[in-house]
Amino acid sequence: MKKRNLIIISISISAVVVLAICTFFVVRHGTRKSTFDEVFHIEDVSSITKIYMADKLDNKVLLQRVADDTTWLVDGQYAASQPKIDLLLKTLNQMRIRQHVNRAARKNIVDDIAISHTKVEVYQIVPFINWFGGRLQLFKSEKLVATYYIGHETQDNMGSYVFRNGDDEPYIVHIPGFRGYLGPRFEAVPELWRSHSILNLPVTALQSVKVDIPNQPQESFEVVRSGDAFDFLYQGQAVPFDTMRVGQLLSSFVNLNFDQFAGVVPKVELDTTFSRKPGFELTITDTAGNVRSMSTYIKFADPEALATMKGDENIADFFDVNRLYAILDTKDTVLIQYYVFDNILQPASFFLGKDKMHPIK
Numbered sequence: 001m002k003k004r005n006l007i008i009i010s011i012s013i014s015a016v017v018v019l020a021i022c023t024f025f026v027v028r029h030g031t032r033k034s035t036f037d038e039v040f041h042i043e044d045v046s047s048i049t050k051i052y053m054a055d056k057l058d059n060k061v062l063l064q065r066v067a068d069d070t071t072w073l074v075d076g077q078y079a080a081s082q083p084k085i086d087l088l089l090k091t092l093n094q095m096r097i098r099q100h101v102n103r104a105a106r107k108n109i110v111d112d113i114a115i116s117h118t119k120v121e122v123y124q125i126v127p128f129i130n131w132f133g134g135r136l137q138l139f140k141s142e143k144l145v146a147t148y149y150i151g152h153e154t155q156d157n158m159g160s161y162v163f164r165n166g167d168d169e170p171y172i173v174h175i176p177g178f179r180g181y182l183g184p185r186f187e188a189v190p191e192l193w194r195s196h197s198i199l200n201l202p203v204t205a206l207q208s209v210k211v212d213i214p215n216q217p218q219e220s221f222e223v224v225r226s227g228d229a230f231d232f233l234y235q236g237q238a239v240p241f242d243t244m245r246v247g248q249l250l251s252s253f254v255n256l257n258f259d260q261f262a263g264v265v266p267k268v269e270l271d272t273t274f275s276r277k278p279g280f281e282l283t284i285t286d287t288a289g290n291v292r293s294m295s296t297y298i299k300f301a302d303p304e305a306l307a308t309m310k311g312d313e314n315i316a317d318f319f320d321v322n323r324l325y326a327i328l329d330t331k332d333t334v335l336i337q338y339y340v341f342d343n344i345l346q347p348a349s350f351f352l353g354k355d356k357m358h359p360i361k
Contacts (some may be wrong), residue, residue: 032259059188153181214277219347242353
């Protein structure tokens, strides 16, 4: 019995030793060497959990995959633009080394990258042991798998200078078949990665739409769900309404997007546009009780021209005819397009069929 136990113990110890030796050689074999033929891209982008980027202008952003594996967050709180995320993942998967940097130019390129670059950290769920072509994977955990420093574009604009941690030299990196360089795909500005979606609600998910017009309170109204239909509340009472126009209003909240973040609003507009009452105040509530609000403000085509405006000129002549400001949930200032909101930002008289299309003010 003792002899048998000793044999079992010996076999167990031998197995552990063999496993340790094999693991050593697997890990050692996986250590990167700076050769032209090495794998420079990320093969399995579906296992990427987060991407952190920072540039030399103090911009930084964290893109993180959420638990359901289908959506991403920006800095842990904002919905990411899925098309931009998809393009970034595609870039990490498709980028390849085009050529070595000329030895004579190598020091200058390294210095340039050190001065101006975007640092990109890629994290993945990876196994510590990965044998037999991936058929045996053990001890999976999140790990920093690659750190790239994305430099400026090449002279022919067909690639970018990139240095990767662990390499001995930078490379010229490109995407085969793509005419362009990589830099614009690795922006560290958070707003550039955020989704532009305001709402994506089908009519069946809408509970109410309230439109307040502070400068014309008599034109304010609310559309409220009543079973499978909706009531049009005007001055506190349900009244008959133009079903086609109200139907267009309610269907406008499917894939409703803003144009872009406003950035820094010129002081002259802060002193004029934003010092006044909003043109429209919109409140949308879904059947789950979630509320989204939006307030709109006139945008000027050339704000600085207001300083030279003469007394007899009409301020309306300076309005931007394509876009206006909107503040979402009292937080984000964005730009929206008139034609996108033509069916939404209208007075009660329009939906009651008493007026033609009313201009947005």
